[in-house]
Amino acid sequence: MDDFLVRASLAGIGVAIAAGPLGCFVVWRRMAYFGDTLAHSALLGVALGFLFGTAPTLGTMATGIGVAMLLVWLQQKEDWSSDTLLGLLSHTTLAGGLIAITFIQGIRIDLIAYLFGDILAVSDTDVAWTWAGAILVSGVVALLWRPLVALTVNKDMAMAEGIAGRSIELAFVVLIAVVVAISMKVVGILLITAMLIIPPATARHLARTPEQMALIAILVGCIAVALGLTGSYRWDIPAGPAIVLAAAALFAGGMASGLISNLTSKRRQPIAPAQR
Amino acid sequence: MVDTPSLIEASGLKVSRGGQVILNGINLTVDPGEIVTLIGPNGAGKSTLVRALLGLERIDSGTITRKAELVIGYQAQSVVIDATLPLTVRRFLTLTCNRPDDELSRTLNHVQLNPILDKSVHVLSGGEMQRVQLARAILRNPDLLVLDEPTQNVDISGAIELYRLIQETRDRLNCAVIMVSHDLNVVMSATTRVYCLNNHICCSGRPAEVSKHPEFLRLFGQSAADMLAIYTHNHDHGPTGEVLSTHNHTHDHPH
Numbered sequence: 016m017d018d019f020l021v022r023a024s025l026a027g028i029g030v031a032i033a034a035g036p037l038g039c040f041v042v043w044r045r046m047a048y049f050g051d052t053l054a055h056s057a058l059l060g061v062a063l064g065f066l067f068g069t070a071p072t073l074g075t076m077a078t079g080i081g082v083a084m085l086l087v088w089l090q091q092k093e094d095w096s097s098d099t100l101l102g103l104l105s106h107t108t109l110a111g112g113l114i115a116i117t118f119i120q121g122i123r124i125d126l127i128a129y130l131f132g133d134i135l136a137v138s139d140t141d142v143a144w145t146w147a148g149a150i151l152v153s154g155v156v157a158l159l160w161r162p163l164v165a166l167t168v169n170k171d172m173a174m175a176e177g178i179a180g181r182s183i184e185l186a187f188v189v190l191i192a193v194v195v196a197i198s199m200k201v202v203g204i205l206l207i208t209a210m211l212i213i214p215p216a217t218a219r220h221l222a223r224t225p226e227q228m229a230l231i232a233i234l235v236g237c238i239a240v241a242l243g244l245t246g247s248y249r250w251d252i253p254a255g256p257a258i259v260l261a262a263a264a265l266f267a268g269g270m271a272s273g274l275i276s277n278l279t280s281k282r283r284q285p286i287a288p289a290q291r
Numbered sequence: 292m293v294d295t296p297s298l299i300e301a302s303g304l305k306v307s308r309g310g311q312v313i314l315n316g317i318n319l320t321v322d323p324g325e326i327v328t329l330i331g332p333n334g335a336g337k338s339t340l341v342r343a344l345l346g347l348e349r350i351d352s353g354t355i356t357r358k359a360e361l362v363i364g365y366q367a368q369s370v371v372i373d374a375t376l377p378l379t380v381r382r383f384l385t386l387t388c389n390r391p392d393d394e395l396s397r398t399l400n401h402v403q404l405n406p407i408l409d410k411s412v413h414v415l416s417g418g419e420m421q422r423v424q425l426a427r428a429i430l431r432n433p434d435l436l437v438l439d440e441p442t443q444n445v446d447i448s449g450a451i452e453l454y455r456l457i458q459e460t461r462d463r464l465n466c467a468v469i470m471v472s473h474d475l476n477v478v479m480s481a482t483t484r485v486y487c488l489n490n491h492i493c494c495s496g497r498p499a500e501v502s503k504h505p506e507f508l509r510l511f512g513q514s515a516a517d518m519l520a521i522y523t524h525n526h527d528h529g530p531t532g533e534v535l536s537t538h539n540h541t542h543d544h545p546h
Contacts, residue, residue: 043376165386168372175345175365175437176387215375222377223411 022142023134023244027258029145030198030210031236033152035218036160036229037194038211040187042219043167047212048098052086052105053079053195054207058112060196061129065119072144072196079192082108087188132203132255135247141200148197152190159183164225202255210236213262220269235265297322298361298435298467299344304353306336306343313339315491317353321435326461326468326481331488332510337471338368338439340488344469345437361435364428368439368471370420372412380415381408384427398426402456417444421453429460436460438470454481 041050057075064074082104089100116126128136137145156163162183165173174180191211198207218231242265243258297320304317313336321327321344329337342348344355345363372378384395396406402422415423421441428436438457442450458481461468470482485501487493493506501507 043373045373161386167376168378168383168386169367169370171342171345171347172365172367172370173387174347175363176431177363178387219375219377223379223409224377224382228377 019135019137020244020248022137022139023254024240025142026134026137026145026201027240027244028237029142029149030194030201031214031240032233033149033194034198034210035214035232035234035236036156037152037187037190039215039218039225039229039232040163040167041191041211042215043225047208048101048105049086050191050195050208050211052101052108053082053192054199054204055105056082056108056112057195057199057204057207058129059108059115060112061199062112062115062119066115070144071199072148075196075199076192078108079195080189083188083192128203129199130203130205131253132199132201132206134201134244134254134258137200145197145201148193152193155186155190159186160226160229163187202258206255206259209259209262213259213266214239217262217266217269220273235262239265296358297356298358299469300356301344302354304340304343304355305351306339306348307351313490314343317492319344319486319492319495321467321469323434323467324461324465325483326458326470328470328472328482328485329488330472330485331493333473335489337473337488341437341439341469341471358434362431362433364431364433364436364466366421366424366428366436366438366441369443370424374413378412379408380410380412380423383412383423384408384430386427388431390430395426395430398430399423401429401460402426403452418446418449421445422456425453425456425460429464432464433466436464436466436468438468440471440473442472457481 038050041047056078060075060078061071062074063078064071067074086097086100086104089095089104090097093100095103113126125133127133162173162178165176165178166180166183170180194211195207198210202210214232214235215228217235218228221231222228239258239262242261244254246252246261247254247257299319299321301317301319304314304319305312306314317340319327319340329340331337339348343350344357345365346355346357380399381392381395384390384398390398392408395408399406399408402425404419404422404426412420412423421444425438425441428438436457441457442453445453457468457470460466461481482498484495485498486495487501487504487507487510489510493510494501494504496504
């Protein structure tokens with residue numbers, strides 16, 4: 016296997032590992048648009064990263080966290096729905112990023128690579144960033160897994176029973192910003208949310224518990240990366256979109272198998288009141 | 292129980308939202324082993340008060356003291372679990388505490404459900420979900436059981452049954468119970484103290500006392516009070532429920 020393919024596979028798998036479990040929460044909490052907003056703000060992060068002379072990944076993380084905080088603040092202050100506020104922030108930051116990037120002198124920036132990903136061009140440094148981020152995210156998610164699930168099922172219940180809701184929710188938002196930052200090179204700003212949503216959605220067809228869904232989501236993500244890279248190599252198609260299409264194909268497959276198993280097993284014994 | 296410290300003590304509690312005062316001048320204590328019931332019309336601030344006592348609401352003024360290390364089992368008013376979240380009964384029961392399967396099954400038996408731990412919670416009926424919720428709260432082995440409208444989505448005989456279960460649970464765990472309720476006619480059997488709430492505490496005391504209080508009568512009307520009195524009077528005969536023949540709507544007199 017060529018070196019660039021090895022690096023691409025490593026980066027893709029890193030993203031799949033980080034995005035799978037976290038993406039489950041994005042699905043359960045209906046936060047797809049929130050993920051999109053953070054992704055759209057990433058370009059502004061790249062520009063700011065260049066302007067301040069830091070790594071683009073760090074700039075993206077910082078911008079994502081900033082946008083998330085701004086959203087929380089606006090939600091408390093204004094009467095607009097979250098949906099509208101997200102639309103506002105999402106496109107404002109994207110437009111701001113597109114303009115900011117033109118101000119950067121001297122460095123040629125491949126805009127298309129940021130928008131649609133350039134996984135075949137990832138460097139060793141990029142792979143290292145991706146894996147550092149993936150290990151950080153996986154570690155924190157594992158640590159916060161049970162309280163996060165409890166908060167997702169019912170926030171009042173979890174908090175009444177002693178779970179520190181506010182700080183855990185904050186950590187969750189920061190984790191999404193980190194995943195966005197490390198996914199940018201792989202699938203691109205416009206397709207990042209796909210890695211958060213499609214593998215968990217595919218896993219839902221097969222899982223019976225939250226934990227199973229997270230693990231299957233990782234697996235689905237890895238398979239999508241492998242299929243996408245193979246397709247990209249074989250047919251000379253862009254790798255990021257190929258990965259997303261592979262994930263979508265897996266989702267369709269999962270849906271079909273779910274339908275079939277639903278049709279074949281019609282048994283539904285109720286959990287009826289017991290003896291008495 | 293004079294020498295035991297209260298589990299929760301609130302004094303001079305005031306909560307307002309968007310310029311609207313929801314709760315004002317609330318003084319309330321919950322002692323160990325007590326069953327405290329909050330009643331009041333819709334919008335009276337019952338749920339807000341419970342949430343404030345648990346530290347889930349920002350309060351404008353007043354103090355709330357909770358006993359240190361107080362273990363709480365909380366049954367939310369309604370739990371809507373997104374269909375995308377796969378959850379078995381087992382996993383639901385162990386959301387905030389880990390217990391072995393045999394204990395989970397035993398507790399499901401207590402609340403009169405078949406112990407089907409691998410069942411998805413998404414196929415449960417409203418009444419089954421309420422009982423699974425109660426089981427989950429019980430499994431925490433709480434000092435204080437907090438039940439926000441535990442009989443929602445449950446028919447009246449189911450409600451009686453649930454109240455019996457709650458009372459039995461209190462006796463077994465020796466915990467205190469705070470309950471929010473709007474169905475006056477059946478709630479009373481095991482309650483040690485009723486707080487009648489309508490943004491402020493209109494009256495409080497034993498069920499029989501509260502039912503005769505003029506504030507209560509003004510809020511709920513004479514028919515509710517009559518039924519309450521009948522029920523309290525009959526409660527030595529067991530909760531078989533002569534009161535059940537009449538339906539009682541408590542929301543006829545909003546403020």
